[in-house]
Amino acid sequence: MFVGLAPRSMSMATQIVMDHTGDTRHHFDAADLESLAKAEERFKSLTAVGFTAAARDSAGTVTLTRSFDPTAEETLFFPRLVGG
Amino acid sequence: MSAISPFLGRLISVARVSRRWLAEMVHWLRAIQERHRSAAAIREARGITLLHEWLSPQQKAQFDASRSFDVVGSHTGKRYRISFGRGTNVQEVDDTGRPVMGWCFVPSGELVAGDVILAQKVALETDERGALAVANRFPVQVP
Numbered sequence: 001m002f003v004g005l006a007p008r009s010m011s012m013a014t015q016i017v018m019d020h021t022g023d024t025r026h027h028f029d030a031a032d033l034e035s036l037a038k039a040e041e042r043f044k045s046l047t048a049v050g051f052t053a054a055a056r057d058s059a060g061t062v063t064l065t066r067s068f069d070p071t072a073e074e075t076l077f078f079p080r081l082v083g084g
Numbered sequence: 085m086s087a088i089s090p091f092l093g094r095l096i097s098v099a100r101v102s103r104r105w106l107a108e109m110v111h112w113l114r115a116i117q118e119r120h121r122s123a124a125a126i127r128e129a130r131g132i133t134l135l136h137e138w139l140s141p142q143q144k145a146q147f148d149a150s151r152s153f154d155v156v157g158s159h160t161g162k163r164y165r166i167s168f169g170r171g172t173n174v175q176e177v178d179d180t181g182r183p184v185m186g187w188c189f190v191p192s193g194e195l196v197a198g199d200v201i202l203a204q205k206v207a208l209e210t211d212e213r214g215a216l217a218v219a220n221r222f223p224v225q226v227p
Contacts, residue, residue: 018191018199022130050192054206060140064210076138078203079195083220084171084188 015042017051017077030070043068043075050080131198138202155205157212164208170200174208175224189219 011031017024026042028035047053047066055065055072065072136144143153152167154177165183167173171190175183191203207215 016134018134018195018203020127020194022127022196022199023134052203052207052211054210056138062138062206062210076202076206078199078206079191079193081189081203081207081215081218082192083218084190 013039013073013075015039015075015077017046018079036070040068040070046077051077052080053077128196128198131196131200131202133198135198135202138206143205153205155208157208158210159212162212166201166204166208168197168201170195170197172222173201174204174219183224186222186224187216187219188222189215 011029013028013030015026015028017026026039028039030036030039043053053065054062054076055069056062056074056076058073062076065075069075135147139147139153143155146153147168152165155164155166156162157164163177163179163181164187165175165177165181167175172186172188174187174189176185176187178184189204189207190200195203204215
């Protein structure tokens with residue numbers, strides 16, 4: 001018996017933001033409206049300053065995403081590319 | 085002579101204090117340097133971990149063996165080899181795997197090498213033209 005264990009949400013998603021520390025991960029519950037709104041706000045503010053968002057599905061397929069996708073399980077944000 | 089003695093004594097005392105103070109400063113600076121090195125190593129390791137999570141099994145095997153891996157451009161189907169590094173580390177390769185052209189593009193800001201090459205991989209695999217549009221080309225030496 002697993003008495004006392006909270007059921008794990010099946011709708012947890014992650015936003016991974018590359019930064020000077022390596023990366024910062026933000027986990028959110030896509031079934032929770034408040035959590036979802038914060039994730040969308042984070043998506044908008046990052047892409048507004050030039051970050052590129054790439055979503056990966058459970059099969060491992062990666063696609064660029066220009067607008068917030070509440071169903072994306074994992075989204076990676078990296079800063080604007082520049083010529084080196 | 086009697087007037088000089090107190091002065092000398094004071095001078096010696098000041099010198100001793102200064103030496104102790106200097107030794108403490110050196111010790112303190114070394115501790116900061118060591119902490120800085122550890123923090124940098126942790127950041128680098130986080131970058132490698134993230135990269136590993138996003139590489140395909142084939143790319144992961146290639147990277148573990150040679151510190152580089154191949155990606156296929158999303159628009160042209162051309163093959164690129166990304167080596168571990170933070171610049172001038174992307175080479176277009178031909179069908180035989182020989183480098184034909186270097187492409188230099190990096191994400192802006194201070195990122196660790198793992199993050200840089202992950203951004204290059206995702207960019208080439210999802211928006212090859214966009215990545216190459218900002219890149220600078222450089223000739224590569226064919227072995």
